[in-house]
Every structure is written in C-alpha cells, then in structure tokens.
Amino acid sequence: MAGVMESVNQRTQLVGQNRLELLLFRLEGPQIYGINVFKVKEVLQCPKLTNLPQASSVVRGVAHIREGTIPILDLSMATGNQPIQDIENRFVIITEYNIRVQGFLVSGVERIINMNWEDIQPPPKGTGHEHYLTAVTKYEDELVEIIDVEKILAEVSPSDDSLSDDIITxxxxxxxxxxxxxxxxxxxxxxxxxxxxxxxxxxxxxxxxxxxxxxxxxxxxxxxxxxxxxxxxxxxxxxxxxxxxxxxxxxxxxxxxxxxxxxxxxxxxxxxxxxxxxxxxxxxxxxxxxxxxxxxxxxxxxxxxxxxxxxxxxxxxx
The missing domain is CATH 3.40.50.2300 (Response regulator)
Incomplete structure (x- = not known):
C-alpha cells in the first residue's frame, strides 16, 4: 500500500503544473510517436496472437495476458500505413482507454519523457497524418506525433452513443x-x-x-x-x-x-x-x-x- 501511495503522490505532483509524461515509440519508419504514460498499463514483447474471426484487419489478433483476453491493434495499419512486419520481435503497449483494455502493436519503444503541455501543439494543417493526429511536439529536435487514439478506437470498434429512451422525457x-x-x-x-x-x-x-x-x-x-x-x-x-x-x-x-x-x-x-x-x-x-x-x-x-x-x-x- 505504501508503494501505491508513493506512486500516486509522484504522479499527482504533475497535476496543476500543466505537465505530462509521454512514452515514445516507433511504427514502421523513422517517425516518433507518443502516448500519455497514464494510459499505459504495461509494455511487453508481442505475445502469441490468436486470430479473431470477422475482426477488423487492424486487429492482428487477441492475446491472453494475465488471465484476460486483449485485442491487439496494429497502430501502423490503423493510421493508414503498412502493417508491422516480424511481429514476434515487436512490442505491444497495453493501454486502458474508455474503460476498455487493448494492446497496440508497435515496432519499437524508445523512452519516457517529461513534457510541458504548453509545448504540445495542435497538429499543423495539411500534414499527411493530420486525420489521425491529436497533437504534436518536439523532443531533441525531432517531431513527435501524438495519435488520436479515440478516433482509431471509434473506427475499429464504434461505441454506441445513443441515449436510453427513459432518460429524455x-x-x-x-x-x-x-x-x-x-x-x-x-x-x-x-x-x-x-x-x-x-x-x-x-x-x-x-x-x-x-x-x-x-x-x-x-x-x-x-x-x-x-x-x-x-x-x-x-x-x-x-x-x-x-x-x-x-x-x-x-x-x-x-x-x-x-x-x-x-x-x-x-x-x-x-x-x-x-x-x-x-x-x-x-x-x-x-x-x-x-x-x-x-x-x-x-x-x-x-x-x-x-x-x-x-x-x-x-x-x-x-
């Protein structure tokens, strides 16, 4: 319990200071991408995947991790690029979004960096990946693209946004x-x-x-x-x-x-x-x-x- 509280205290030091931690990773190519560490549960080498019939092509399969079955999405394919090759030697970022757990297949994981939200900017208009970007930043003179994961999940597995009939009187x-x-x-x-x-x-x-x-x-x-x-x-x-x-x-x-x-x-x-x-x-x-x-x-x-x-x-x- 003491360890959990210490971790909470460390994370909450960022609150109100307009700061975040990004996990940097790569897909198929030199471009660096980032994801908020708060959304990451763990990073592991890609486990054995089982095909999921009738699933989107973006879903490369499901993995059995810690007594749970988790869909693994190819983040390169999800953003309109080529599928990640040699997946046995690649990595999976296990994340929690919208009360759902899923894994994102990536080519490689780089490091965790601490950033100021003031240095995170909206994506420039006209960029090739604008449709799937929610923000961009720079780290050591390299452009870091932050993907709009919510959009990807909405396309792969659309959520029902309808309201129950008894709510609207x-x-x-x-x-x-x-x-x-x-x-x-x-x-x-x-x-x-x-x-x-x-x-x-x-x-x-x-x-x-x-x-x-x-x-x-x-x-x-x-x-x-x-x-x-x-x-x-x-x-x-x-x-x-x-x-x-x-x-x-x-x-x-x-x-x-x-x-x-x-x-x-x-x-x-x-x-x-x-x-x-x-x-x-x-x-x-x-x-x-x-x-x-x-x-x-x-x-x-x-x-x-x-x-x-x-x-x-x-x-x-x-």
Missing part, C-alpha cells in the same frame, strides 16, 4: 431548450460524441478545442461583464489537451474569484487509478470516464435540474 427536453453546455476536448471524435449525446437531450453545445481556448473564452466573458457560471451551468473538459490540460484549466478556474463557481466535470479516457486523487487536488466537481452516453446524459440533466433552470440566466458582474 418531455419535461427534460423542455428544460434543456436554449441552455448552453460548454465542452473542451482536443479530439474531434470525442467532441462529436459528446455533442451528439447532449444535443439529443436538447442542449446547445459550445465546443472548444483545448483548455487554453476554453479559458480564454471564460476570461473574455468576464471582461464583457458576463458571469460565466450563469451562461454555462456546466463545463465538461477532457484532461489531455495541448497548450493547457484539463487539470490546469480546472486549477486556473478555481484560482480566479470570477470563475471559481464554475461547475467543472472532467470527462476523459484516462481511467486509471490516479484520477480520483488528481480530481480532488484540482477541485473538479465530478469525474466521468469516456464514453458512457447514459451516464453523461444523466450527469448533465441532474446538474441542470438541481439548479431549476429552464433557460440561460446571464448575469453581469457588479
């Missing part, structure tokens, strides 16, 4: 009309999933591509004399975002007297054991692992219902 739909919900997420597929879910209820969704963009918008509202927490009864933020992550966004909101009453929910594919400690440290109001449309719908509906809102109640600062 006439009363709920009437109350949702014209109420704006603010979301911040750097993944296009994640923004679409969240927006579709909330728009089905009847809410108006205002999207932002990262924490800095969301924070700048909140400060702009304050400069206009608008109270952000009245315009947006809830802010749903991803954790991993370039320039400013969700932890830092929440910490900045809590540190600003004009923003600190914002209701912040961290909604993330990071579903590891450290999240509860991190959420508590930065002062978020709630945490929800992606992607659970019913849970997301219920959370927002309960929040709006608790406020008794039927329409936006914009207020100016005195």
């Amino acid at each position: 006439e009363e709920v739909s009437a109350a949702a009309k014209n109420i704006e919900i603010m979301i911040a997420d750097d993944s296009k597929i994640a923004r679409k999933q969240i927006s579709r879910t909330l728009e089905k209820v009847g809410y108006v969704v205002r999207q932002f591509n990262d924490g800095k963009e969301a924070h700048d918008h909140l400060e702009e509202l304050v400069s206009q004399g608008i109270k952000p927490s009245q315009k947006y009864p809830i802010l749903i933020s991803d954790i991993e975002m370039p320039e400013m992550d969700g932890y830092t966004l929440t910490a900045e909101i809590r540190a600003n007297p004009q923003l600190q009453d914002m209701y912040v929910v961290l909604h993330t594919s990071l579903s590891g054991v450290f999240n509860k400690a991190m959420v508590s440290k930065v002062g978020a109001d709630d945490f929800l692992a992606k992607f659970q449309p019913d849970e997301l719908g219920k959370l927002v509906i309960d929040r709006i219902t608790s406020l008794g809102l039927t329409a936006p109640q914009e207020q100016t600062e005195e």
